[in-house]
Amino acid sequence: MNKSIFPNLCTAANLAFGVVGISLSAAGNFTGAAICVLLSLLADGLDGRIARALGVSGDFGRELDSLADVVGFGVSPAYMLYMMSLDHYGWLGYVPLLVFSVLGAFRLARFNIMTEEVHGYFQGLPIPAAGCMAATYVLSGVRVPDVVLMIAMILVGYLMVSNVHHPDFKGKGSDPVQPIAVGITVACGVFLALLDYRVWPVLIFVLYTVYGISNTIINNIRK
Known part of the structure; x- marks a missing residue:
């Protein structure tokens, strides 16, 4: 048996949860859709670990993973937020939906072609963090005004393709940790x-995002 089937099944599960999440959002089950995003995170976390453990990491798995991430963390959470709060705004509601989804895809494409250049951090907000931010927002029960939600979705979309550095938690960070950035994050x-x-x-x-932004700005100023 080809051992690569095991990590690929996890990646397929990531994609499947994304598709189910979209269906649940269309039916108005936003709690279920948000849970699907978190299940996608679980599947996404397992596929890479299993592939490395079995020694079957490769280009096919990396490309499949990105395709699954576009659906699980890009389209599904964006559509969830759109259906929950923005669908009655006509064409205006499509703007944050498309910005979040499309820029998430751009972020993944850039990630794939820069794997040999970027080490020790994520360049741009990782799309799983963006998707899970949307999911936890829905599950929390907290609601912000629709215009704030629109702006937040557009901002998150921009952050995914920005040059802001976010920690990858692999112990090889190339950016100094600035105490001021930590203080700003805690205060927020x-x-x-x-x-x-x-x-x-x-x-x-949210605080992962705030730390990345503030630490990157301070490091750039001090350079």
């Missing part, structure tokens, strides 16, 4: 938690 976390304690699931991904 405390402030948001005090506004509404229900935001704590979203904070995991």
Whole structure:
């Protein structure tokens, strides 16, 4: 038996959860759709580890993984937010939906061609973090005004294709950790938690984003 089938099954599960999530969003089951995004994260985390453990990492798996990520973390969460809050805005509601989805695809394409150039960090917000930010927002029960949601989706889309450096947690970070950036991140976390304690699931991904932005800006200034 070809051992590569095992990681590829996890990648296929990532894609399948994305498709199911889109179907659930169309039916108005946004909680189920959000859970599917988190299940995609679980499957996405397993496929690479299994492939490395079995020694079957390769180009096919990497390309399949990106295709699955576009659906699981790009199209599915963007469509979920659109159907939950923005579908009654006509063409205007399509703008954040398309920005989030399309720029997520651009981010994955760039990631694939820069794997030999970028080490020790993620260039641009990783699409799983973006998708899970949307999922935890839905599950938290917190709701922001629709215009804020639109702006947030567009901003997250931009951050995915930006040059902001985010930690990859592999112990090989090339960017110095700036205490000021850590302080800004902690302060934002405390402030948001005090506004509404229900935001704590979203904070995991929001504060990851805030730290990447602030640490990158400070490092660029000090260079």
